[in-house]
Amino acid sequence: MSAAELHAYQRRHPHLFPEVGQRPAPKGAGVPRSVSNGYASEALFQADAVEQLILRGWHVQETLKGSAGNSAVYVTPGWPDLVLYRAPRRIWFAELKQPGRKPSDAQLACHARLRAAGFRVVVAYFLSDLLAVEAEERA
Template structure:
């Protein structure tokens, strides 16, 4: 597991920083593996079509939906250093928060797992 900075600056990591991953896809693969190892069920929103067809989804939907019993649900937006959520993503995040759902934007695996642990503790 790649190491992460001790403190996450407000608004994410600068492009000059590293989260230990060459791509968001590699970050997402480790995120799913680590969450599932901790008892979460994880749905990935965009992996491509198994039959080679188009994939349609609401613009800005977060990367991952993680959930576990009892009634604990967490939306996750993964970003590489220097990247921030798009306007469409921020709109979806606001809609989810208004409906009472937790949405977290994370730049490191350490921060993602910290958010998941906080959610697990808050909703036993």
């Protein structure tokens, strides 16, 4: 990954690089960019979702995107965008989608396998929907 690509990735996923750019948080930091409306991209939706879930005490594992060095990074086709976990023994999965977009056939098949194994899989189109599920999981 070039320095420019790394910088762009860090800007899209600042929660993964807390040590980078230790400058004061912008006005409104910690407040989602959109709770009831859609986002310009799934990347922005995911960045806000991860930030809000971490603030609520969840550990969040994001599905890897892009490449490692100059080679491809392989993830099982259809694997959900986020794996969320916390003690004691709470784990669930979230697929984030733009309004009007539907999960692919590979995603639906993977979600079905995870549900058959007893896990909760949520497809969220809005941050408010995801946070409502988070509240249920926390309770």
